[in-house]
Amino acid sequence: MNKLIEAALAAREQAHAPFSHFKVGAALEDENGRIFSGCNVENATYGLTICAERVAVFKAISEGARKFVAIAVAADADELTPPCGACRQILWEFCGDVEVTLVNLRGKTETFGLKDIFPRPFDASFL
Numbered sequence: 001m002n003k004l005i006e007a008a009l010a011a012r013e014q015a016h017a018p019f020s021h022f023k024v025g026a027a028l029e030d031e032n033g034r035i036f037s038g039c040n041v042e043n044a045t046y047g048l049t050i051c052a053e054r055v056a057v058f059k060a061i062s063e064g065a066r067k068f069v070a071i072a073v074a075a076d077a078d079e080l081t082p083p084c085g086a087c088r089q090i091l092w093e094f095c096g097d098v099e100v101t102l103v104n105l106r107g108k109t110e111t112f113g114l115k116d117i118f119p120r121p122f123d124a125s126f127l
């Protein structure tokens with residue numbers, strides 16, 4: 001199993017999901033091979049919940065990483081779980097057309113470019 005997928009699966013174990021019980025892990029790899037992982041962290045007000053993908057991105061940015069090559073997202077679902085709209089926007093802004101790999105606990109995977117699931121994005125080039 002590749003390192004990034006393993007890191008996403010391990011991060012999922014840390015998920016704080018007492019409301020949805022839907023645990024997600026993400027692992028983001030930068031250009032130097034450093035891996036930054038994250039899990040979803042839910043909140044009693046629901047709306048303040050943050051997804052695993054954004055936790056991974058913000059951890060990476062806060063630790064100085066700037067260029068990214070791939071992200072893996074792990075969840076326990078037969079149908080592989082894609083990033084939500086908010087995460088797609090954040091991923092696009094910080095990572096560009098990064099390679100996205102989805103994985104479940106049974107080892108099913110699918111990989112695509114972020115552009116394929118986030119066409120015609122708004123970003124700083126419009127400002």
Ligand code: THU
Binds near residue numbers: 017024049051083
């Ligand atoms: N969630 C993620 O962390 N990433 C996704 O790609 C989809 C959804 C989380 C948010 C919330 O804690 C739970 O999954 C249910 O929506």
